Amino acid sequence: MVKLIILAIDSMLISNIVLMRFLGICPYIGVSKKQETAAGMGFAVIFVMVMATLISFFIQKGILDPLNLGYLQTIVFILVIAALVQMLEVTMKKIAPALFDALGIYLPLITTNCTILGVAILTIQKNFNFIEALIFSFSTGIGYLIAIYIFAGIRERLEWSDIPKPFQGAAIGIITAGLLSLAFFGFTGLVKL
């Protein structure tokens, strides 16, 4: 139990997916102009990340491993994730239209979000069991939400500040992310995995 809590804190804060592991930077810079959209993207990532990790976990353990097809991992996972996102979009529209209104527009963007594939592959590489995979993917998603929500808050303020012309846009965004990453560095040593 203690190990699981440590795993959760580690993947949420200490090894934050964006600021420490450098995954999912493109949507992090692209969809963080407003706090509302950032929160929407964050929740969509959590949702898809848990689903995708669990499904790819079962595919790896149930199909690829017994048949010795480990080398097909990359191809199979990316196709499964692309199909999953499409299916989620259709089912969500039918079953939970309110949720679809909130998260729907972010779903297509998520296929190209490397966090999803990255976490699915990391889960296999780290040899997690089912419970660990569940905790790992969920708390990594929370970490993404925290990072992108804080970042969007800072960017909203940046709109009103006087930035030198060459640094406007992405450049100041990346530097801001660097400072945030520095802040998250403070969590190092909070727990030891």
Added chain:
Amino acid sequence: MNILKKIFDGIWTNNPVLIVLLGFCPTLAVSTSLKDAIGMGFSALFVLIGSNLVISALRKFTPEKMRIPVFIIVIATFVTIVDLLLYAYFFPLHKSLGVFIPLIVVNCIVFGRAEAFASKNGMMDSLWDGIGMGLGFTLTISVLASIREILGNGTLMGISLFGQSYSPVIIAILPPGAFLTLGLMLGGMNRINMAIDEKKKAKEKAEKEKAKQLKASVANG
């Protein structure tokens, strides 16, 4: 001429990382040492060339609606080839690049070139486009890695540059340093391009004025 222009386009005018702002994840993550950066750059270059060639060859047989799954399968095939090759022949590199090799599949540079260029142009053009873009990516990531390795470790390609007395700027090698250095590089690139633009404008203005003076002198004379 055309080929040189294509390559220059990839390296400078349309640099995939610094101008088009794609592929940040691998750029930031594997730029802790120049060796890793070059390995990553060439892996991406290989995938780009391969996927551009095949997608361009298949462009007339690919139905419009099926094109994205087709792209994904082609790209993933080449990524798997790179993954296995590195695993077999460059094991230490494979280990330090880690999860970022399979993640070339979702690298927006590869996908972007497939969608924007290779699916609309012939094989030769696509080949050179792939080489140009791949070199642009490799160069950018190598420059970033050199800065970080020299500042943060005092070495380049593992060779010590300043001797024992150098105390490294450790932040450069840590994750925050990646963001800060890339941000400064982006700003620097913008500044240089602005200076080039200004020079061009000044030149045009000077030429216009010269023409005006000439006209006036002709009218007076």
